[in-house]
Amino acid sequence: MPTATDFNPSPVFFKKPTARCSAAPVFRKLCSSVPPRSVSLSSSSAHLSGQKFLKLLKINSSSPCPHCGKPKPLPWKPHDKKKIAPCHIKLNTGMNRLGVDARDLLELFSLVQENPYLKLEGFYSHYASADSDPVLTGQQWADFSAIQTHGLLRHMDNSAGLLSRPDSASDMVRPGIAVYGISPLPKFQKELRPALSWKSRITFIREVSKGATLSYGATFRAPRRLRVATVAVGYGDGLFRSLSNRGQVLVQGRLCPIVGRVTMDQILIDISQVSPVVEETEVVLIGQQQGKTLLASDMARDANTIPYEIWCHITDRVPKLYLHHG
Ligand SMILES: Cc1ncc(COP(=O)(O)O)c(C=O)c1O
DSSP states (O other): OOOGGGSOOOOOEEOSSSTTOOSGGGOOOOOSOOOTTEEEEEOOHHHHHHHHHHHHHHTTOSSOOOOBSSOOOOOOOOSSTTOOEEEEEEBOSSOOSSBBOGGGHHHHHHHHHHOTTEEEEEEEOOOSSTTTOHHHHHHHHHHHHTSOOTTOEEEEEOHHHHHHOTTOOOSEEOOSGGGGTOOSSGGGGGGOOOOEEEEEEEEEEEEEOTTOEESGGGOEEOSSOEEEEEESOOGGGTOOGGGTTTOEEEETTEEEEBOSOOOSSOEEEEOTTSOOOOTTOEEEEEEEETTEEEOHHHHHHHHTSOHHHHHHHOOTTSOEEEETTO
16 A cells, blocks of 8 residues: 555646746745755745645545555545545556556546545646657657546646646646756756755865875875865765765855765865865855856766755755745
């Protein structure tokens, strides 16, 4: 039985009346001044919709669970029998993770219709590769759009679907990564504004001579005299250790490489190319600084992962600021 964690808290937006349902209005400016080691996520109606959506999913049910596989009597035990839970049926069109297969759809439809505690509002499905496989995506859409929705809502678009297939005739969309202002398709990145920034500060600065080694394991050896800054962030904050000798950060709008191994609470960066700075100077791990931007996707590329994992890794000890009108 799927648990609540199987739900993706992806906000749902009504696609009409905004023709392309551009997510642009929901992205707000990055915050400019935050305390050390902080993450900020600009909030918006989109974020609230996400919360509302989750609430909506949980309403009335002791065990919110998407129905998957074969239709069977629905295990629906409402806390309050006067309440009726709105629900959407998920059709499996090729992701093969959740959802009912097309051949079982009618049966599930009847079961939902018969359940007095459920009110069927719509149908949905999920693209498996909308960012990389137009053929499979087109086939999934064809299979989904072939179903009779009896005038109810239907939705399928994730971020990649929304950006690359603006004309697909859905009633709602479910962008995830695009709400953070990151495009799964690089060609659309310029249309989005990154909403999340992650910042810290320099805590210590020293000059090291040519040949000096840095951090645990002495994996970095200075090729010449360098100015090195210690920054208050490490894998204890969720910074991938695989960024050792690979990642980069911004100081005064200039890219500075992470040198040596990422440690639990600190990293070392080479600030030799930056004009002299003092301790407490802001360091941007993700975000904007003096017109220069580091995207979560840049960090993900350096860490050999995807932006979702970068965000999910940021730990609770990092203060998070949500800017409602940032
Ligand atoms: C069912 C469902 N809808 C929408 C999304 C959002 O996807 P994306 O972040 O690619 O926009 C996800 C993400 O995993 C999902 O599982």
